[in-house]
Amino acid sequence: MAFSCRIPCVKPLLNNRRRQKRLAWAEDKKDWTAAEWSKVMFSDERKICISFGNQGPRVWRKRGEAQNPRCLRSSVKFPQSVMVWGAMSSAGVGPLCFLRSKVNAAVYQDVLEHFMPPAADQLYGDADFIFQQDLAPAHSAKATSTWFKDHGIPVLNWPANSPDLNPIENLWGIVKRKMRHARPNNAEELKATIRATWALITPEQCHRLIDSMPRRIAAVIQAKGAPTKY
Numbered sequence: 001m002a003f004s005c006r007i008p009c010v011k012p013l014l015n016n017r018r019r020q021k022r023l024a025w026a027e028d029k030k031d032w033t034a035a036e037w038s039k040v041m042f043s044d045e046r047k048i049c050i051s052f053g054n055q056g057p058r059v060w061r062k063r064g065e066a067q068n069p070r071c072l073r074s075s076v077k078f079p080q081s082v083m084v085w086g087a088m089s090s091a092g093v094g095p096l097c098f099l100r101s102k103v104n105a106a107v108y109q110d111v112l113e114h115f116m117p118p119a120a121d122q123l124y125g126d127a128d129f130i131f132q133q134d135l136a137p138a139h140s141a142k143a144t145s146t147w148f149k150d151h152g153i154p155v156l157n158w159p160a161n162s163p164d165l166n167p168i169e170n171l172w173g174i175v176k177r178k179m180r181h182a183r184p185n186n187a188e189e190l191k192a193t194i195r196a197t198w199a200l201i202t203p204e205q206c207h208r209l210i211d212s213m214p215r216r217i218a219a220v221i222q223a224k225g226a227p228t229k230y
Contacts, residue, residue: 011164011227012161012162012163012227013161014161014225014226014227018159018160018161018225019224019225019226020225021159021160021225022159022162022220022225023220023221023224023225025157025158025159025220026217026218026220026221026225027221029217030214030217030218030221032213032214032217033214034090034210034211034213034214037090037210037213037214038089038090038091038207038210039127039128039129039130040089040129040130040131040132040156040210041087041088041089041094041116041119041120041123041124041129041130041131041132042087042088042089042132042166042167042168043085043086043087043088043131043132043133043168044085044086044133044134044166044168044169044172045083045084045085045099045103045136046083046084046086046172047081047082047083047084048081048082048084048172048175048176048179048190048194049080049081050080050081050184050185050186050187050190059071059073080186080187080190081187081190082098082099082187082190082191082194083098083099083103084096084097084098084099084191084194085097085098085099085111085115086168086171086172086198087115087116087119087123087168088123088167088168088171088201088206088209089123089124089129089206089210090203090206090207090210090211091122091123091124091203091206091207092122092123092201092202092203092206093171093198093201093206094115094118094119094120094122094123095115095118095119095122096194096195096198097111097114097115098191099111103136103138104137104138105137105138105141105143105144106143107138108138108139108141108144109143109144109147112144112147116131116153130154130155130156131148131153131154131155131156132155132156132158132166133155133158134158134160134162134163134166135158135160164216164219164220164227164228164229164230165213165216165217165220165230167206167209167210167212167213170209170230171201171205171206171209174201174205175194175197175198175201178197178200179193179194179197182197212230216228216230
């Protein structure tokens with residue numbers, strides 16, 4: 001009957017109200033061109049662990065070598081991890097910020113104060129831009145909204161639980177895939193590996209991701225607000 005047993009794709013939970021909001025947002029943005037999306041600076045935080053996945057790399061081994069130390073992958077209960085903030089546009093990526101504490105409104109505003117201006121200068125020069133962020137509590141806090149107003153930076157309205165609409169999510173995926181065979185021993189080595197891998201992302205990769213925005217919008221409309229393949 002052509003059925004196959006597969007692990008389900010993981011997507012954020014979207015109730016009917018959120019689907020309707022996503023659909024309304026997509027309908028509002030459906031006429032935006034790739035050139036208009038190139039004026040948006042996309043941002044996000046991401047937690048990256050020293051252990052990059054449950055499966056890990058494969059090993060070549062002979063019969064009876066399953067317990068050979070060279071054929072084992074070590075695990076720890078609480079692997080070291082780092083939280084990192086990044087930004088990108090069609091012109092490339094901005095500088096990374098590694099966060100030392102839980103991201104509340106004050107910490108987030110400090111990141112914006114010290115890392116958004118360099119990113120804007122690098123990606124846009126003197127040109128105007130629109131800032132994108134998701135609806136995390138630190139982002140949607142009243143104090144953060146006031147910070148943006150005081151600094152005269154327009155913020156793109158954004159639907160909840162919609163990582164499939166944010167192309168920087170794909171960049172985090174690229175970073176993790178490139179780091180698949182890296183073996184950092186501690187948090188500092190992990191940071192160095194992330195920085196080096198982030199630096200390898202090309203403007204062409206970013207440009208292609210931004211060019212996908214009209215297709216992402218169309219996919220949301222076709223799915224009536226439900227999760228998409230992106």
